[in-house]
Amino acid sequence: MEIKVPYKVKRNVLLNPGPSTTTDTVKFAQIVPDICPREAEFGGLMKSLREDLVKIVHGDTEKYTSVLFCGSGTVNIDVCLNSLLPEGKRILVVNNGAYSTRAVEICEYYGLPHIDLQFPVDERPDLAKVEQVLKENPDIALVHTTHNETGTGILNPIREIGALAHKYGAVFTVDTTSTYAMRPIDIERDNIDFCMASAQKGLMAFTGLSFIVGNRGIIEKSAGYPKRSYYCNLFLQYDFFERTGEMHFTPPVQTIYATIQAIKEYWAEGEEAKWARHTRVFNAIHEGLDALGFKDVIKRGEQAGLVVSAIYPDDPNWSFEKVHDYCYERGFTIYPGKISTTNTFRLCALGAIDEQDIRDFFAVFREALDKYGVSVPVRYDS
Numbered sequence: 001m002e003i004k005v006p007y008k009v010k011r012n013v014l015l016n017p018g019p020s021t022t023t024d025t026v027k028f029a030q031i032v033p034d035i036c037p038r039e040a041e042f043g044g045l046m047k048s049l050r051e052d053l054v055k056i057v058h059g060d061t062e063k064y065t066s067v068l069f070c071g072s073g074t075v076n077i078d079v080c081l082n083s084l085l086p087e088g089k090r091i092l093v094v095n096n097g098a099y100s101t102r103a104v105e106i107c108e109y110y111g112l113p114h115i116d117l118q119f120p121v122d123e124r125p126d127l128a129k130v131e132q133v134l135k136e137n138p139d140i141a142l143v144h145t146t147h148n149e150t151g152t153g154i155l156n157p158i159r160e161i162g163a164l165a166h167k168y169g170a171v172f173t174v175d176t177t178s179t180y181a182m183r184p185i186d187i188e189r190d191n192i193d194f195c196m197a198s199a200q201k202g203l204m205a206f207t208g209l210s211f212i213v214g215n216r217g218i219i220e221k222s223a224g225y226p227k228r229s230y231y232c233n234l235f236l237q238y239d240f241f242e243r244t245g246e247m248h249f250t251p252p253v254q255t256i257y258a259t260i261q262a263i264k265e266y267w268a269e270g271e272e273a274k275w276a277r278h279t280r281v282f283n284a285i286h287e288g289l290d291a292l293g294f295k296d297v298i299k300r301g302e303q304a305g306l307v308v309s310a311i312y313p314d315d316p317n318w319s320f321e322k323v324h325d326y327c328y329e330r331g332f333t334i335y336p337g338k339i340s341t342t343n344t345f346r347l348c349a350l351g352a353i354d355e356q357d358i359r360d361f362f363a364v365f366r367e368a369l370d371k372y373g374v375s376v377p378v379r380y381d382s
């Protein structure tokens with residue numbers, strides 16, 4: 001179906017880590033005749049949507065499936081951890097940032113036995129330590145980590161962590177919310193059993209639809225694991241889909257229409273071209289920050305290519321809030337950091353934007369620094 005755009009919607013450039021800037025065709029894809037999602041017509045849409053979500057990570061649709069949930073991205077972490085742990089076993093969270101800490105908190109809330117293996121937020125996990133913990137704790141049945149720690153922008157070595165998990169007989173779940181449909185992923189080669197994302201990030205659609213892509217055999221095996229949540233159980237949702245083609249409870253109908261359009265646009269742009277565009281945007285962000293003298297937190301070679309965490313300058317005139325408001329009024333959204341020990345702000349390369357948007361942003365950002373008397377190049381005391 002061709003989407004008509006009856007008028008141009010005011011375009012905002014979102015440099016926050018999701019939701020992202022969307023195209024008008026994706027926005028207007030939500031305007032559809034009312035439909036009950038229990039109709040066969042809607043079920044047909046969901047079937048191809050579920051297959052596309054597997055194909056985006058190059059999964060074989062016999063071996064891998066996708067399971068949809070109504071909610072923001074955190075619902076996926078909740079579902080994976082509470083559903084995939086057998087009785088009497090433990091979870092290992094390889095934790096070097098805010099999103100893996102969220103996974104640890106989920107374990108705590110459900111009372112799931114777990115090991116919180118912490119590493120500094122500005123360093124990649126030490127694989128030798130991960131292996132040692134796996135070796136010493138044969139009751140670990142599930143290893144979880146985050147691909148791109150969106151709090152800092154560090155890229156974690158998931159293929160290597162996945163290989164270790166498998167060597168010690170554990171299932172590997174990865175929070176790929178801030179890489180899926182941006183940085184290319186190959187589910188099988190990357191040793192992933194389950195990855196996850198939501199429609200409002202890499203796919204450039206809207207909040208309300210989240211999905212887990214993973215191994216059918218493991219989901220089927222989890223049928224006999226303890227049921228710890230009624231709404232957020234992976235097997236129950238999967239099983240209902242397989243039997244009826246529908247979500248167990250009411251799906252986010254309009255968001256699904258928008259996501260289907262967004263996937264159409266994803267295939268049209270192409271995996272490689274899209275990643276090249278995100279990379280252009282990311283490089284333009286670095287160029288702009290470098291020109292103003294900003295420092296970032298994560299070593300360049302370890303960044304995932306999507307999120308830059310810049311350190312607040314040591315200038316009494318610097319105010320994130322004021323600069324934010326100045327940019328926001330002009331259509332650009334910047335975002336606070338998520339590191340407890342350092343004051344940072346983030347600029348992200350998600351969404352339907354390109355390098356010219358970043359140049360336009362930096363012109364406005366520079367005006368804001370001048371207006372509030374922040375010296376350029378920015379100052380750092382140490």
Ligand SMILES: *Cc1c(COP(=O)(O)O)cnc(C)c1O
Pocket residue numbers: 017018072073074075099146148149150175176177178198
């Ligand atoms: C955005 C994001 C999530 C989901 O956060 P919500 O606030 O629930 O949308 C989870 N993990 C990562 C790595 C993310 O970037």
